[in-house]
Amino acid sequence: MTGISYSEALAHYQAAKSRDLKKSDMATDELLQAFHPDYREDSLVSLCVGPNQGDSCHRQLAELLQSDARIDEADLAGASIVQTDVLVIGGGGAGCAAALMAEQAGARVIMATKLRLGDSNTVMAEGGIQASIERGDTPQMHLDDSLKAGHYRGDPKLVAKMVMDAPDVIRWLIQQGMQFDLDEFGDLMTRRAGGTSADRVVYYRDYTGLEMMRALRESVRNSKIDVWDYSPVVELMSNESGHCAGAVISNLKDCSYVLIEAQTVILATGGIGRMHLNGFPTSNHFGATGDGLVLAYRLGAKLRDLDSFQYHPTGLAHPQHLAGTLITEGVRSAGAQLLNGLGERFVDELKTRDHVSAAILKECAEGRGVRVDENAVGVWLDTPGVERTNPGILAKRLPKLVELGNKCGINPVEMPLLVYPTLHYQNGGVVIDEHGQSTVPGLYCVGEVSGGIHGRNRIMGNALLEIISFGRRAGLQAAEMSHGRGHKKVTIGHLSKLRRELAVAGMPMEVKGPMLFPECAKFEKDADYEGFRRKKQ
Amino acid sequence: MTDKHSMREMGEKLVNVKIDGKAITAPASLSAIQALWYAGYSRIKSVGCLEGVCGSCRVLVRRAGNSEVRTQLGCQTLIEEGMQVMFLVFPRPTHHTYKLEEISSSWEVQTKFHKIFPEASRCRECRGCNASCPKGIDVMKGVALAARGRFREAGELFVECVMCDLCLTACPELIAPNHVGLFSRRVTAYFHTRPSNLIRRLEGLQRGKFEVNIEGEKP
Numbered sequence: 001m002t003g004i005s006y007s008e009a010l011a012h013y014q015a016a017k018s019r020d021l022k023k024s025d026m027a028t029d030e031l032l033q034a035f036h037p038d039y040r041e042d043s044l045v046s047l048c049v050g051p052n053q054g055d056s057c058h059r060q061l062a063e064l065l066q067s068d069a070r071i072d073e074a075d076l077a078g079a080s081i082v083q084t085d086v087l088v089i090g091g092g093g094a095g096c097a098a099a100l101m102a103e104q105a106g107a108r109v110i111m112a113t114k115l116r117l118g119d120s121n122t123v124m125a126e127g128g129i130q131a132s133i134e135r136g137d138t139p140q141m142h143l144d145d146s147l148k149a150g151h152y153r154g155d156p157k158l159v160a161k162m163v164m165d166a167p168d169v170i171r172w173l174i175q176q177g178m179q180f181d182l183d184e185f186g187d188l189m190t191r192r193a194g195g196t197s198a199d200r201v202v203y204y205r206d207y208t209g210l211e212m213m214r215a216l217r218e219s220v221r222n223s224k225i226d227v228w229d230y231s232p233v234v235e236l237m238s239n240e241s242g243h244c245a246g247a248v249i250s251n252l253k254d255c256s257y258v259l260i261e262a263q264t265v266i267l268a269t270g271g272i273g274r275m276h277l278n279g280f281p282t283s284n285h286f287g288a289t290g291d292g293l294v295l296a297y298r299l300g301a302k303l304r305d306l307d308s309f310q311y312h313p314t315g316l317a318h319p320q321h322l323a324g325t326l327i328t329e330g331v332r333s334a335g336a337q338l339l340n341g342l343g344e345r346f347v348d349e350l351k352t353r354d355h356v357s358a359a360i361l362k363e364c365a366e367g368r369g370v371r372v373d374e375n376a377v378g379v380w381l382d383t384p385g386v387e388r389t390n391p392g393i394l395a396k397r398l399p400k401l402v403e404l405g406n407k408c409g410i411n412p413v414e415m416p417l418l419v420y421p422t423l424h425y426q427n428g429g430v431v432i433d434e435h436g437q438s439t440v441p442g443l444y445c446v447g448e449v450s451g452g453i454h455g456r457n458r459i460m461g462n463a464l465l466e467i468i469s470f471g472r473r474a475g476l477q478a479a480e481m482s483h484g485r486g487h488k489k490v491t492i493g494h495l496s497k498l499r500r501e502l503a504v505a506g507m508p509m510e511v512k513g514p515m516l517f518p519e520c521a522k523f524e525k526d527a528d529y530e531g532f533r534r535k536k537q
Numbered sequence: 538m539t540d541k542h543s544m545r546e547m548g549e550k551l552v553n554v555k556i557d558g559k560a561i562t563a564p565a566s567l568s569a570i571q572a573l574w575y576a577g578y579s580r581i582k583s584v585g586c587l588e589g590v591c592g593s594c595r596v597l598v599r600r601a602g603n604s605e606v607r608t609q610l611g612c613q614t615l616i617e618e619g620m621q622v623m624f625l626v627f628p629r630p631t632h633h634t635y636k637l638e639e640i641s642s643s644w645e646v647q648t649k650f651h652k653i654f655p656e657a658s659r660c661r662e663c664r665g666c667n668a669s670c671p672k673g674i675d676v677m678k679g680v681a682l683a684a685r686g687r688f689r690e691a692g693e694l695f696v697e698c699v700m701c702d703l704c705l706t707a708c709p710e711l712i713a714p715n716h717v718g719l720f721s722r723r724v725t726a727y728f729h730t731r732p733s734n735l736i737r738r739l740e741g742l743q744r745g746k747f748e749v750n751i752e753g754e755k756p
């Protein structure tokens with residue numbers, strides 16, 4: 001409950017004349033160790049079953065990775081069966097890119113998504129997408145920046161593919177009908193991401209994801225792709241040799257299970273924000289519950305970096321019903337500074353996100369945060385400062401920020417906003433190769449659900465790049481691998497092995513996975529959903 | 538997420554509302570969706586980003602002492618005393634369909650547009666679309682501009698469109714105004730976005746000018 005009261009802090013903020021950077025007394029490593037949530041000792045456990053047995057994993061995620069399945073054979077008796085070449089799971093950017101490429105390559109494609117096509121983290125993305133296109137910039141610099149920001153834990157081979165794809169990804173998006181901010185001569189405008197060496201982020205206002213999703217959704221809608229909405233996948237299926245061969249969906253419209261048998265499966269289910277790791281608020285959409293990790297892990301896919309997550313430095317700290325809402329890094333690239341309750345600048349705002357977040361947590365832990373009430377503490381994001389040096393910039397380039405300000409009753413042109421780190425991104429995920437192929441044959445994983453590109457920290461704009469770069473790669477490859485005659489026997493046989501292993505390891509069987517919906521939505525209490533279970537008796 | 542106890546401790550003002558026919562008492566700072574959850578009801582359909590950009594949570598809203606019924610986004614609608622909220626299901630997708638690749642050149646766009654959206658020139662200026670738009674977009678003007686071939690200008694009006702389809706539901710002429718807006722935006726990018734910095738880089742890549750070395754130094 002420490003901190004400086006709002007009114008006192010506001011007085012400090014207004015009085016402060018110089019905004020010189022306070023000298024930091026800690027190096028990055030030391031700062032992360034002491035204050036970054038990934039390093040909290042009590043938050044990690046070692047996995048007892050599955051392909052990553054013995055690896056360190058966040059406690060809450062481990063609980064789901066080692067959870068019992070939601071279904072068994074009896075549930076599937078009488079369920080209808082549908083066949084296709086490629087099954088894409090997830091209707092965000094990665095899923096759409098993969099589905100469009102697979103369809104174009106001649107495959108029959110079904111896309112099953114949890115709620116509606118486009119309810120995703122993609123549609124919420126603001127800051128932009130990376131592509132080295134400016135004169136002084138090269139793909140090599142993009143590669144070096146990405147690896148360095150990820151603390152050299154990313155897979156250089158994957159990153160190399162991604163940075164070389166980047167300019168063509170932008171062209172492809174333009175061909176889907178996506179607009180970007182252009183200068184007076186029609187060139188792409190670029191801005192700089194924290195922790196990088198060149199202006200490399202292209203964008204559309206602070207609506208980059210909305211613009212991307214609108215264009216992709218319309219492309220998908222006008223293609224032959226068969227979109228199944230309200231169809232969360234509850235389990236993957238495999239053939240007798242362990243090749244992934246489809247999935248079981250629970251149809252929320254008529255409360256029935258449907259089996260989709262596919263030659264290949266592309267998993268594009270996105271991130272984990274709604275698991276609220278370490279009790280943090282999140283910037284993620286409603287369906288970001290880490291389902292893909294659980295589904296893939298059960299089928300035997302190897303995962304990586306399960307103890308590394310991104311806490312974005314600037315989540316809204318107050319009011320409470322909007323807590324966690326993202327304020328794009330674009331605001332800091334535009335020059336906004338972070339100030340503590342004493343009006344002091346305590347960190348270089350364009351350091352990597354993990355560093356900046358840890359620095360904010362340090363200020364708050366040591367009593368220099370701005371305290372609103374017992375729930376909310378934060379630091380100032382000095383938006384008026386940006387407006388002073390560049391009048392009109394907020395309204396022109398960052399309209400979503402201005403709207404967010406309206407919702408909190410604060411005009412960011414005149415008043416600073418209070419920010420606190422928010423759970424934003426899953427750095428790790430399913431191990432893949434350059435085609436998005438996981439360690440399970442026939443199972444491709446693309447987008448936020450996959451791991452290996454961002455190491456232990458992601459830079460702004462690399463996620464949107466990754467989803468299109470690898471989405472397209474996997475879509476093509478999956479279509480190509482779908483020319484066979486189909487699988488003979490497709491089952492959920494892997495679940496008996498899972499249950500045996502869980503029993504041997506003495507794991508509690510009460511937890512059911514995947515999570516599907518955040519706890520607050522009370523899905524488990526839903527009368528319709530109850531109907532699912534009653535039917536089977 | 539909203540924690541019941543901390544809310545109570547904060548002594549926040551409680552209000553009475555009716556959501557989908559259920560009488561609910563909840564703190565005034567909650568959205569219609571959060572209020573349903575707060576009261577213990579399940580709600581997953583029509584929920585999406587919870588930030589007003591995915592367009593899923595379409596609701597009808599009627600305020601106390603006012604007979605007007607408005608369409609809004611549920612996650613952006615803060616509850617008020619006496620408010621009534623009804624969640625809407627999604628309409629059937631529009632029948633309009635097109636592929637950008639089938640428009641052979643930018644000279645053809647206007648002709649194609651009227652083939653794809655023949656109803657657009659029959660707008661009866663009823664303003665139903667404008668009244669229904671939760672983002673305050675001048676939808677009707679966008680349709681008129683597109684029908685006159687002014688696609689760039691029309692598209693600019695739809696910058697904040699979240700494709701909630703409320704205007705589509707409202708339009709008596711079945712124009713699908715939001716898809717008209719999106720068509721306008723997409724053809725503008727497809728035919729006219731030709732950034733020289735991007736094109737130069739693509740050329741360089743094609744000539745093999747930018748190989749990357751992954752054996753780079755690592756501290």
Ligand SMILES: Cc1cc2nc3c(=O)[nH]c(=O)nc-3n(C[C@H](O)[C@H](O)[C@H](O)COP(=O)(O)OP(=O)(O)OC[C@H]3O[C@@H](n4cnc5c(N)ncnc54)[C@H](O)[C@@H]3O)c2cc1C
Pocket residue numbers: 089090091092093094095112113114115116117118119120121122123124125126127128129130208209231232233234268269270271283284285287288289291292326424425446447448449460461462463464465467514516
């Ligand atoms: C607020 C915000 C701002 C961001 N800004 C940027 C930015 O500026 N630049 C950048 O590069 N990155 C940004 N990111 C990150 C980036 O947007 C995401 O990492 C990326 O869009 C993920 O894409 P995806 O397709 O993998 O997943 P999503 O877009 O999240 O899509 C996943 C889809 O899978 C569905 N799904 C989930 N589980 C199931 C299931 N069991 N069955 C069926 N379907 C399922 C979901 O409903 C959803 O439709 C931002 C993220 C957020 C949250």
Ligand code: SF4
Pocket residue numbers: 592669670671672673674676697698699700701702703704705714715
């Ligand atoms: S223009 Fe139509 S689809 Fe777009 S936000 Fe407004 S009502 Fe919704």
Ligand code: SF4
Pocket residue numbers: 659660661662663664665666667676677680707708709710711712714
């Ligand atoms: S609702 Fe349809 S007919 Fe009425 S003004 Fe809008 S576009 Fe025109």
